[in-house]
C-alpha cells in the first residue's frame with residue numbers, strides 16, 4: 189500500500205504526514221488493519237524498540253470537582269458512584285506510589301480533581317513529590333493538578349517534579365461542546381507554562397466522544413505543534429451518571445487505527461495508551477503495544493484496570509519488555525535537546541527538543557486532570573451506534589466498566 193510505505197518513510201525521518209494521509213489511516217478497512225499496525229509498528233520500533241514504559245496513577249483527591257468536563261466522572265453534577273475523598277497525605281500518596289514502583293512503574297502520575305491548585309495545594313503536592321522521590325530513587329514524577337497559575341509550575345519543578353500533564357482532549361473547534369467552565373486556550377496556556385518552567389509536557393486526547401475523524405486529526409496535529417514529550421491516548425469510558433454515558437462509539441479496530449495515526453504524526457514521542465484500554469481494545473490490547481510504547485499499570489483514577497500482573501504477562505507474551513528505571517525513554521535526539529534546555533529529567537522538555545517532529549508552539553492544554561474517567565454503576569446495554577467514521581458499530585460494554593474500590597483513598601491494597 190503506497191500510503192503505508194510513505195508513512196513509514198516519513199515516520200523514520202520524523203517528517204510530518206499530510207492531513208490527508210492521517211485521515212486516510214483512520215479510513216482504512218478491517219482488511220487493511222494488520223498492514224496498518226505493521227507499518228506503524230516499524231516506526232514505533234525505530235524510536236522505542238520493544239520497550240514498554242509503565243506509569244502508575246495515584247489519585248490524590250477524588251471527585252467533587254466544580255468543572256463540567258462531560259467525559260469525567262468527577263465533574264460537577266456527576267452521579268457516578270465513584271470514590272470521593274480529599275487530599276491524601278504525603279505519606280499515604282508515597283505508599284500508594286511505592287506499590288506501582290514495586291510493580292515495575294518508572295513514572296508516578298499524581299492527579300487531583302479540580303479546576304486548578306491553590307498555592308497551598310501546590311505546597312502540599314510539593315511535599316508529596318519530595319516524599320516519593322526520597323523513597324524511590326530514580327523515579328519520575330508527573331503532576332496533573334489542572335490549570336496552573338503564575339509561578340506554580342516553577343514551584344513544582346523546584347520540588348522535583350519531572351513532568352506536568354494537561355490534555356488537550358479534543359479539537360479546538362469542538363472543545364466548547366465538551367466543557368464550558370474553561371477553554372481550550374486555558375489548556376494551551378497551562379501546558380506552555382509547564383514547558384517554560386522546564387517540566388516535561390505530557391498532553392493527549394480522548395477518543396470516542398462523538399468527534400469526527402477531522403477532529404481527531406486536528407487535536408493530534410495541535411499536539412504535535414505543542415510538542416509534548418508524551419501523548420496519552422484515552423478511549424472514553426462512558427460512565428453512567430455523566431453526559432457522555434451513551435457514547436459507546438469505539439471498536440478495537442477503531443482504537444488501533446487511532447493509535448497508528450498518532451504514531452505516524454508523532455513518531456518519536458512517548459505514545460501512551462491511557463484510560464479505556466481494557467474496555468475498548470479488549471483482547472486486541474497486545475496488538476496496540478506495536479503502536480504505543482507506554483501504558484498505565486493497574487488501575488485508573490476512578491475505574492479499575494486489569495490486574496497489574498496481567499499487564500506484565502501481556503507485555504511478555506506479546507514479545508515486549510518493561511522499560512527499566514535506568515533506561516532513557518525518549519530517543520537520543522530528544523533527550524539531548526532536553527538536556528541542552530536544562531531540563532533535569534530524561535522525560536521531555538520545553539521547547540528545545542525535536543518534538544513530535546516539529547517545534548511549533550501552538551498548544552493545547554490538557555484538561556484539568558486529564559483523564560477520561562468514567563463514572564460508576566453499570567448501566568443497561570444500549571443499542572449499537574455508528575461511530576464517527578460512519579462504518580463501524582460498537583456494543584455498550586458496561587460489563588467491563590468497574591468503579592475503583594481499592595488503592596488510594598481506601599483501606600484495600602492497590603492493584604499494581
Ligand code: SF4
Nearest residue numbers: 253257260263556557
Ligand atoms: S477532568 Fe478534571 S477539571 Fe474536568 S471535571 Fe474532571 S476532575 Fe474536574
